[in-house]
Amino acid sequence: MRYVKIYxxxxxxxxxxxxxxxxxxxxxxxxxxxxxxxxxxxxxxxSFDCLxxxxxxxxxxxxxxxxxxxxDIENADYKEKIxxxxxxxxxxxxxxxxxxxxxxxxxxxxxxxxxxxxxxxxAGIIIGLSCLPDEYCFCNLTRTxxxxxxxxxxxxxxxxxxLIRVGSPKGHKIVDENPDLFSEVKKEDIxxxxxxxxxxxxxxxxxxxxxxxxxxLELTMKDKIWDEEAEKCLGxxxxxxxxxxxRCYDVQDIPDIDGKHAKRIRFWDSCQFRSHGLVAGGHNxxxxxxxxxxxxxxxxxxxxxxxxTSYCVGxxxxxYFCPANINFLENLIEIxxxxxx
Amino acid sequence: MHENKGNVYSLYKCRVLRVYDLTDDVKLFLFRFEDPDIxxxxxxxxxxxxxxxxPGYGEVPISICxxxxxxxxxxxxxxxxxxxxxxxxxxxxxxxxxxRGPYGNGFPMQEFEGNDMLLIACGIGMAxxxxxxxxxLDNRWKFGNITVINSAKYGKNLLFxxxxxxxxxxxxxxxxxxxxxxxxxxxxxxRIGRAQEHIRxxxxxxxxxxxxxxxxxxxxxxxxxxxxEHGYNPKRIYVTLERRMKCGVGKCGHCIAGTSTFLKYxxxxxxxxxxxxxxxxxxxx
Ligand SMILES: Cc1cc2nc3c(=O)[nH]c(=O)nc-3n(C[C@H](O)[C@H](O)[C@H](O)COP(=O)(O)OP(=O)(O)OC[C@H]3O[C@@H](n4cnc5c(N)ncnc54)[C@H](O)[C@@H]3O)c2cc1C
Ligand code: SF4
Ligand code: SF4
Ligand code: FES
Numbered sequence: 001m002r003y004v005k006i007y008x009x010x011x012x013x014x015x016x017x018x019x020x021x022x023x024x025x026x027x028x029x030x031x032x033x034x035x036x037x038x039x040x041x042x043x044x045x046x047s048f049d050c051l052x053x054x055x056x057x058x059x060x061x062x063x064x065x066x067x068x069x070x071x072d073i074e075n076a077d078y079k080e081k082i083x084x085x086x087x088x089x090x091x092x093x094x095x096x097x098x099x100x101x102x103x104x105x106x107x108x109x110x111x112x113x114x115x116x117x118x119x120x121x122x123a124g125i126i127i128g129l130s131c132l133p134d135e136y137c138f139c140n141l142t143r144t145x146x147x148x149x150x151x152x153x154x155x156x157x158x159x160x161x162x163l164i165r166v167g168s169p170k171g172h173k174i175v176d177e178n179p180d181l182f183s184e185v186k187k188e189d190i191x192x193x194x195x196x197x198x199x200x201x202x203x204x205x206x207x208x209x210x211x212x213x214x215x216x217l218e219l220t221m222k223d224k225i226w227d228e229e230a231e232k233c234l235g236x237x238x239x240x241x242x243x244x245x246x247r248c249y250d251v252q253d254i255p256d257i258d259g260k261h262a263k264r265i266r267f268w269d270s271c272q273f274r275s276h277g278l279v280a281g282g283h284n285x286x287x288x289x290x291x292x293x294x295x296x297x298x299x300x301x302x303x304x305x306x307x308x309t310s311y312c313v314g315x316x317x318x319x320y321f322c323p324a325n326i327n328f329l330e331n332l333i334e335i336x337x338x339x340x341x
Numbered sequence: 342m343h344e345n346k347g348n349v350y351s352l353y354k355c356r357v358l359r360v361y362d363l364t365d366d367v368k369l370f371l372f373r374f375e376d377p378d379i380x381x382x383x384x385x386x387x388x389x390x391x392x393x394x395x396p397g398y399g400e401v402p403i404s405i406c407x408x409x410x411x412x413x414x415x416x417x418x419x420x421x422x423x424x425x426x427x428x429x430x431x432x433x434x435x436x437x438x439x440x441r442g443p444y445g446n447g448f449p450m451q452e453f454e455g456n457d458m459l460l461i462a463c464g465i466g467m468a469x470x471x472x473x474x475x476x477x478l479d480n481r482w483k484f485g486n487i488t489v490i491n492s493a494k495y496g497k498n499l500l501f502x503x504x505x506x507x508x509x510x511x512x513x514x515x516x517x518x519x520x521x522x523x524x525x526x527x528x529x530x531x532r533i534g535r536a537q538e539h540i541r542x543x544x545x546x547x548x549x550x551x552x553x554x555x556x557x558x559x560x561x562x563x564x565x566x567x568x569x570e571h572g573y574n575p576k577r578i579y580v581t582l583e584r585r586m587k588c589g590v591g592k593c594g595h596c597i598a599g600t601s602t603f604l605k606y607x608x609x610x611x612x613x614x615x616x617x618x619x620x621x622x623x624x625x626x
Contacts, residue, residue: 076437248594
């Protein structure tokens with residue numbers, strides 16, 4: 001891997017120059033507690049200590065709402081609405097969120113590639129940023145705390161700047177086109193990088209192997225904890241909307257008033273909604289709140305074979321944004337009680 | 342066969358050629374692809390389904406119920422069940438629809454070759470199994486004895502009742518047995534009872550048979566028990582499953598089923614599953 005360093009003094013200029021490569025989006029503080037990833041005009045507003053945004057990066061690739069086709073009803077003609085996506089830069093993605101995008105890639109760019117997603121993914125430039133976990137994070141357990149591919153550049157905090165891993169041809173291009181911004185990595189930087197990594201590992205709340213969680217979950221699905229926790233759940237769907245790997249969508253045809261044309265739209269859906277498993281005739285594959293509640297735990301803890309990790313990347317968003325204070329991680333720790341005790 | 346101009350959601354335009362009433366709420370539609378290129382190339386495996394779009398109303402997953410040997414045409418048997426299917430019911434010859442697919446794994450027809458085949462359908466489940474059956478008729482030499490058990494609550498709900506009845510006697514001479522049975526119809530002159538009660542009348546040899554099962558999942562466990570009692574090999578029992586579906590291509594998440602150790606998309610990993618998948622996966626049926 002190619003490594004370069006950038007000093008803090010040059011960071012502002014670096015962020016400015018990123019705009020040359022596309023519209024720049026980065027986290028900004030929008031209230032006491034919340035951050036959002038917004039288009040950046042003034043780079044001084046960018047937050048470097050944001051751990052989670054109210055909407056995960058998936059929104060740039062699978063927008064909450066989009067038109068797929070324009071339909072000419074009489075002629076049964078479906079005209080695809082595929083717009084050229086201008087390049088854009090996403091700054092400040094943490095490791096878990098980059099892995100999350102790779103999971104979405106596995107789903108959206110499989111043998112039935114989704115061209116709408118693919119176009120946006122091609123246009124997106126990903127600049128990763130190191131982080132220190134809070135009490136919601138458990139990416140160490142899900143083995144998604146360090147990412148090796150899926151970014152152009154990844155910035156690791158140093159006392160006086162950042163150690164940068166260059167992760168793609170586009171990343172090399174950015175480095176090569178801006179030689180005045182980058183310096184060589186020195187011995188002290190490597191030591192500082194190692195210290196940062198060590199400090200970071202010590203901040204996680206739980207340790208050990210989590211790979212058996214999917215079996216333990218399967219074996220404890222009848223435990224009463226699931227009744228109790230499901231009882232608390234409001235079914236609001238915040239957890240799935242803020243999850244970087246939840247990707248369920250619904251599709252509808254919306255006719256125009258003239259009755260001659262219609263739009264085929266898709267928009268985010270959630271397995272926490274009753275309608276998600278409902279089929280014609282009134283049968284529901286997940287009729288109770290508990291079915292829906294457990295469905296998320298099952299789905300998130302299932303294995304995503306192409307990456308060898310679970311669909312859950314341990315970001316903690318679902319817990320952080322749950323209005324009912326339901327703690328995803330603590331529930332999983334609870335059913336594992338006895339292991340690593 | 343999903344080379345839809347780079348966009349998996351793109352639709353092939355199809356024209357309705359014929360519409361037949363099968364029951365009060367089920368119709369059979371014959372379609373043809375408008376594009377002669379597609380018409381020539383498009384094919385599928387029995388048990389696969391298409392996403393059928395009615396312009397301006399929406400899209401629904403429907404099993405293909407004809408034989409893949411008839412190129413350029415295909416049949417869908419559709420039950421009036423909700424918003425989109427009710428509107429599909431109003432289609433007349435000459436009308437257009439959009440179709441994409443075929444999707445799903447389908448039945449492993451090649452694996453079945455050289456063996457007997459027992460097809461057990463309950464209600465609308467006859468739709469995908471008719472495709473298996475038609476395919477077997479078109480390739481009669483490839484398969485051994487065949488039994489079709491077609492069941493429904495009432496005689497009037499039996500799908501393809503006339504078609505199957507008409508071929509019954511000729512079929513016997515070809516080692517094909519057709520059994521139609523109803524559960525709740527006092528006026529029905531034929532066999533009475535659930536599908537599984539008629540397994541014993543099948544002409545299929547349990548040790549040489551594959552079984553395809555399609556019906557309401559609630560019936561599956563009981564049918565499994567009966568099949569195994571009769572000596573059918575569990576490894577050779579296949580069922581089809583249903584879920585709400587929006588995309589058919591493993592994206593929208595609606596059809597995800599199973600547990601954390603066996604999470605499956607019914608649309609791409611199914612809709613056909615084997616007996617052992619079913620019994621080791623709570624939530625699949
Ligand atoms: C693999 C597969 C094969 C099928 N084959 C057939 C067939 O051969 N013949 C037949 O009559 N029916 C079949 N169905 C069921 C058929 O898809 C539903 O009856 C149909 O989607 C109902 O749509 P609706 O708009 O009329 O009902 P609504 O209740 O108004 O449904 C609204 C939307 O929800 C979804 N939906 C609702 N019910 C179902 C359902 N049961 N399965 C999947 N999605 C659903 C659809 O996207 C539908 O447009 C099949 C379903 C699946 C999954
Ligand atoms: S965010 Fe919390 S309350 Fe809302 S659906 Fe998810 S678990 Fe339930
Ligand atoms: S399930 Fe929760 S912790 Fe896991 S990736 Fe989704 S939001 Fe993050
Ligand atoms: S129908 Fe969309 S994922 Fe299976």
